Amino acid sequence: MVSATTIPDGFNVKLRPEYLRGMSAEEFFRFCQDNPKLRLERDAKGEIIFISPSGFQSSNLSHEIAYELESWNRVHKYGKATDSNGGFTLPNGAIRAADVALVSFARLKNLPQEELKKFPAVTPNFIVEVISPSDSLADQQAKMDEWIQNGVELGWLICPQTEQVWIYEPSKATVHHTGFDRSLSGELALPGFTFDLKLLRG
Numbered sequence: 001m002v003s004a005t006t007i008p009d010g011f012n013v014k015l016r017p018e019y020l021r022g023m024s025a026e027e028f029f030r031f032c033q034d035n036p037k038l039r040l041e042r043d044a045k046g047e048i049i050f051i052s053p054s055g056f057q058s059s060n061l062s063h064e065i066a067y068e069l070e071s072w073n074r075v076h077k078y079g080k081a082t083d084s085n086g087g088f089t090l091p092n093g094a095i096r097a098a099d100v101a102l103v104s105f106a107r108l109k110n111l112p113q114e115e116l117k118k119f120p121a122v123t124p125n126f127i128v129e130v131i132s133p134s135d136s137l138a139d140q141q142a143k144m145d146e147w148i149q150n151g152v153e154l155g156w157l158i159c160p161q162t163e164q165v166w167i168y169e170p171s172k173a174t175v176h177h178t179g180f181d182r183s184l185s186g187e188l189a190l191p192g193f194t195f196d197l198k199l200l201r202g
Contacts (some may be wrong), residue, residue, distance in 0.1 A: 089122075
């Protein structure tokens with residue numbers, strides 16, 4: 001079993017040994033279950049990525065967004081939401097998790113119940129990533145590009161430290177905003193959903 005005690009905050013560690021890169025999706029799921037204290041993802045090349053836990057502030061901000069999203073979802077009955085522990089197997093073979101994700105019932109309806117207990121082969125319709133102080137902006141932007149390339153309809157990358165937001169949509173240029181004196185609209189993917197960025201202050 002891999003030890004979690006030696007991974008400091010802010011470190012993303014990649015494992016490249018061939019026996020790990022060659023793990024099937026089922027084997028990777030069992031590897032994650034055997035190491036429940038670790039946050040793990042796997043990229044399209046099969047390299048396992050250890051992700052440090054979020055700090056309190058970043059986690060709290062993700063919760064604020066998730067709360068507003070779930071309130072909208074309970075009214076519109078759009079789909080199922082997950083937090084940063086919910087993994088998805090993407091079409092390119094990567095297994096990724098977002099700080100906040102929502103996948104529609106339409107995308108979920110043909111998936112076996114057993115698959116939903118693991119890392120289902122389905123792409124969320126909407127995702128949010130909140131940048132922690134220790135995160136690399138370039139890495140986070142690359143991850144957002146990967147989400148969009150694999151079927152996400154709308155993605156928000158939010159940096160609370162500098163009050164910056166990047167909005168990602170398929171076949172569109174990334175939109176960048178500075179300042180939290182605005183609301184974000186999810187209209188194209190989630191009709192009627194808006195989020196007031198001022199909630200992320202303080």
